[in-house]
Amino acid sequence: MAVLHSVHEHDLPYARRERVNRWGLWLFLISESFMFAGLLAARFYLWGGTRPPLDQTLGLLLTSILLVSSFFMNRAEVAIAHDDRPEFLRSAMLTVVLGTAFLVGVVGWEWGLFLPDGPHLRPTDGAFGAVVYGLTGFHAFHVLTGVLAILAVWHLGRRGHFSARQHWGVEAVAVYWHFVDLVWVFFYPALYLIGQVVAAGH
């Protein structure tokens, strides 16, 4: 099972090991947040008080999907913390489905891969295109890695790994997933809400 076997007397006990792991994960997230902050800085530097006319319904929908997915990820972690394996597997899989739906929404509609006439806004369209595709692209890549990570712990959980006492793997993936959600909490207003829409065609 997901036990770190003690092979050497120096090896840390699980509780302390988990604590060090947790610090390591958060340090990595702090690092990542600087990258996302840099992207936000680029958005404000280039766009100022303007924004392109993006599809508001899609933006709201994507945001809702991601928030609900975070709810289910949290539910999965609570479940495994109480040894409720069926609920853990169900919630984790729902998170995967919602995360995938988010990706499909971004790639299929915002990037226009599923639209017959292609996207309204293209990556080559000045700072508008660059920032929209840059921010959603960096974020979507993290969503993708998150989905893969959740699939990994789901797979391990199905094979009987993790318990109420020892489930650092689930916690780590959950925290990462919430972090990706947290980034979108700022990207959503930055891309869709803040500033005035520029009137097209001048």
Add this chain to the structure above:
Amino acid sequence: MERRTAYLRGWVVLGGLAALTAVEYGIAVTSGAVVPLLLVGMLKALLILEYFMHVSRLWAPADQGEH
């Protein structure tokens, strides 16, 4: 924490996030001003950080916190 309470808290946080998102959208269609939107974003972030990401486990004593 009791299992029921823990599940329930998830629902409450989700409700809070939904309400704040609605407020956010409302601000956007009426003014689009930066400061209130970022403030709402901060509130959502705080909810996620504390209740989903359990940031306080970082400084909790070693043997406490949820496991």
Add this chain to the structure above:
Amino acid sequence: MRHVLTTGLVRGLVGQAVGFALGVYTARAWGATDWRADGPLAWAAVLSVLGFMLASGMVSDWLGWLAGNFAPPRHGAPPGKPRWWRYWSVDYDHKVIGIQYGVTALVLVGLAGSVALIFRSELSKPGIDFLEPAVFNTLIGWHGIVMIAGILTGVAAMANYLVPLMVGARDMAFPRLNAFAYWINVPGVVLVVLALFLRWETGWTGYPPLGVQTMPGAIPFYLGVFVIGFSSILGAVNILATAFGMRAQGMTLFRMPIFVWSMVATSIIALTATQLIGLSFVLVVLERVFGMTFFSPTLTESAQALGSPPGQPLLFQHLFWFYSHPAVYVFILPGLGIISELLPVFARKPLFGYKWVAMASLAIALVGFLVWGHHMFTSGMSDIMRVTMMWTTLLVAVPTGVKFFNWLGTMWGGKLTFPTPMLFVLGALSIFLIGGLSGPPNGTVSTDLFLHDTYWIVGHFHATMFGGFVYPYIAAIYYWYPKVTGRMYNETLGKIHFWLMTPAFWTMSLGQMLAGLWGMRRRIVDYDPALGVAGLQTAVTIAAHVIFLSMLIFAFNLVWSAFRGKVAAANPWRSRSPEFQVPSPVPDENYPAPVVVVSEPYEYGGPEPYVVFAHGPAAADD
């Protein structure tokens, strides 16, 4: 031969070649005609890095987790392999990784130095003699970026080898991540070498719009640096987690050897700021590959129809220098830590103002985040930013001054001895002093406007790099050489190294500064004989060759002594630091049992032998 082929290095490089070929092949299959076009090249570069990762074995354990294999990392040497094998393969022992980093650093610095000799020779007299301008521009950029990679790996070498030992731990907090952070450098460096052959003309800073327009070498350059950045970030995670989570019982925060404090400060910068250079470089690649105009101010017709604002070249400089200035402190803070670490040993006195030195490192790190704009005084940045950044820049002198006076206080009245490591520490002090004093003229807007694009800057930052990193790194290698190898280096050769290198460096650095004051511009292949700098340039070129010669002596000393040197004692320097209380070379598990630290780090002058550890009951879980 069979064993050579199974090393992680060889397997990884083969994997990288296969990945690259696969990228070129698929790009062809999708209709690309020239693999050197931006899209195919970037795609092949990404696949090549993945190929290296999979083939070298650096991610094998993590992939094994997916199969439910949670076996702990292997301890000790691999069975059935010769002893050298683990140094060329993925190994989780922090000491092996430290040596891997250390040797890589020397190789990179040697390569970058050789390249410098080439364009230095071109500059020794006016006129274009044997380097085309495009090649010259590629070489100066390559020299800069490979030196930076060499310095970063050198810093990581010291951190990996020393931090776990100094805090009384068995290993780093995350040994697998540690190995990953080392090995990810290799495919990155391979990409940067590829850039040398494909050429790019921006220099190491990669400024767009030129970065978008220049030759295809820009793609492997940007991506290679991006990949190397992973090493810094993940290494920083590991060092911070080790310093705060893996300390032995009794090793309180203010008992940590001062080098650990300097690595904490360094890691805070590397952890956060590195993301910004990675981001800025990836954004340029996106601009080249997908036409996403973050930085080019031109607008397409459809962008104009949408009313989009244009890209901004200055945005790149902000993102880039938000890392690349603090990066300077990543280079020098560990070096200053080494100086603080070695001075008490060779003065036989406590480190003067330990807490002040520790806090000064943190202060330099934090203020360092607010000074990036001083690289942009001539770029057209707003006056408010220029003046603000001038003040914050000059503020850095305060904690640096604190360190200097603490070093003087440590030496004052001490019983100084002068073996080679101490000579290099003192050499570092003198050079860093000149590097530091030549800084304020560039940090002040009014004088920087005249100095910015001249050789004055070249002289200034070579002095800070030599004083802040190169000299302390050499001192550290000499000082810990007996601890690492179990043998003593040759003292005579060490002294010859020092007395050749130091006057040569002074000539080089002061000559560069003077040439700058006389009007010699930097980053340029040719200059006007009427400037009167030809004599200076010749002197600088000769000095550079002498430095290189002295480094060859250094390399010879290291290799020769490893086999033929005198067998070293456990504690040749009578140090109080934890790592000197165990045999040389350090045993596999560092300490025979969990240690309990009972003494302060720098209480020199008292009766010897020092009692550093209590041999009480094994440290329990806290």
